[in-house]
Amino acid sequence: MAGVSHLVRATLGGALLANAIPHGINGISGRSFxxxxxxxxxVGLSAPWVNVAWSSLNAMAAALVLRGVRRDLGTGIAFTAGATGTAVALSRFFGAEH
Known part of the structure; x- marks a missing residue:
């Protein structure tokens, strides 16, 4: 069973990776986001290279946060909850803005 700190770190890692995805995709595709x-x-748009850099920072932060986190069912659920919660929140935010 994972400790509370592992669950919190797994949730944060999932959130950071979910945030990295749209920035990376838009940046690599040459679109402002x-x-x-x-x-x-x-709300305002940043250049594609800024999005690639922001995506990379989010992915690196996720890797650091997830380093040493035990892999078990509890942390898997926490990771998925963090990623899914962030993805839903971002889709609602960006959907309303754009």
């Missing part, structure tokens, strides 16, 4: 660095933050 909102980032925290845009004006206004999260």
């Amino acid at each position: 909102p980032t925290p660095f845009a004006a206004p933050p999260g």
Whole structure:
């Protein structure tokens, strides 16, 4: 059974990886997409290279957070919950904005 810190880290890791995906896809595809660095933050569009950089930072942060997390059913569920929750929240936010 995973400890609370492993569950929290798994949830955060899933959230960070879910956030990396749309930024990476848009950046690699050459499309502008909102980032925290845009004006206004999260609403204005950032250049594709900024999205690639933001995606990479999110993926690296996820790797660091997930380093050493035990792999068991509890952390798998926590990871999936973090990723799914973030994906749903982002889809609603970006869907309303664009």
